[in-house]
Amino acid sequence: MKALILKEINQPVEFEDFENPSAGEDEVIVDLKAAALNHRDVWITKGMYPGVTTPLIMGSDGAGICEGKEVVINPSINWGDNPHFPNKNYHILGSPTQGTFAEYIKVNKQLIFPKPAHLDWETAAALPLGGLTAYRALFTKGQVKAGENVLISGVGGGVALFAFQFALAAGANVFVTSGSQEKIDRAMNMGAKGGVNYKDDNWIKDLKTMAGGFDVIIDSAAGEGFGQLAKTCNSGARMVIYGGSRGNIGKLSPQIVFWKQVSIHGTSMGNDQEFADMLDFVSQHQIIPVVDSVFALEDGQKALERMDAGKQFGKIVLKMGS
Known part of the structure; x- marks a missing residue:
């Protein structure tokens, strides 16, 4: 089969022949x-x-x-029986196990789920990791309810956009942040109530003016901005963090946290039931993942370079065959 192969760290991936996978016990x-x-x-x-x-x-x-059926793959492997956190041998598809940048893949049959019927191959492939992470962050940890004010930071990334779309579908009032006005404008066109550029000096003040305050904040960046976001919390707010691209959290006021009864939750990926629930939610609300661009599998290095540049709005997809 053809596959994108990483042969050495800090080197481009190569499009080459690779041995076809052979299914073992309980694998497909x-x-x-x-x-x-x-x-x-x-x-x-x-x-x-x-x-x-x-x-x-x-x-x-x-x-x-x-086996003749259209499917998506749950990338969350060996979560275990505890729904609250994964067990010690948990990992994500694509390292250390061989991943999806190939014509064929072998996986445990428990990771196979029916593809939502309203999605084509490209939008279905865009869904699993980002959709699962966003679903757990928003519903399991954030406990979002219709009519609440929700802030999604860094809109444009895969997980953030799924959280944005899911929150809209749940009936929340959704606001966004981004370092790109173009991405804010696109989110506004999709239904955001408002958005601010976090590069502006008065971005926190502007958020308060727009929304008054937030009941749920979904953040992937951490850093100094997380402490600033806490200043926008309503009483009883839930702050959920699923990444740390801007480093350690700084200047978080404990007084805000305890006086306003703010809860802070860490989250990553999700369990098997959450994956099934996410697919049901997407089907029920006919949600279509936002696809930024589609590359042929052999052009995978170009796709990785676009991802690294951070200019995308939505998911970058690889298409197999013609």
Whole structure:
């Protein structure tokens, strides 16, 4: 089969022949039709993930045909029986196990779920990792309710856009932040009540003016901005963080947290039931993932470079075949 292969850290991936996978006990083969990128793929190429061994086929998101059925793959492997946190041998598809940037993949049959019928291959492949992470962040941890004010930071990224779309579907009043006015404008056109550029000096003041305050904040950046966001919390607010691209949290007022009874939640990925619930939610509300761009599998290096540049709005997808 053809695959994108990472042979060495800090080197471009190569489009080459790779041995076809062979299914073992409780495993199935998926004939992949599309895959999608996540930031973790770029970070893996840069050696920012521990325990990466090469040659490696990256990729956590994929959709294809398995035993004659259209399916998507749950990239959350070995979560375990406790719904609150994963067990010690938990990992994500695409490292250390071979991933979806290939024509075929073998996975445990428990990771196979029916593809939402309203989605094509590209939008279905865009859904799994980002959709699961956003669903757990918004509903399991954030406990969002219709009519609440929700803030999604860094709109434009895959998880943030899913959280944005899910919150809208749940009937929340959704606001966004971004360092790009173009991305804010696009979110406004999709239904955001307001948005601010976090590069502006008065961005926190502007958020308060727009919304009054927030009941749920979904953040991926952390850093100094997280402490600033806490100033916009309503009493009883839930702050949920699923990433730390801007480093350690700074200047977080404990008085805000305890006087306003603010709860802060960390989250990452999700369990098998949450994946099934996410797919049901997407089907019920006919949500279509936002696809930034589609590349042929052989152009995977160009796709990774676009992801690394951070200019995308939505998911970057790889398409197999013609």
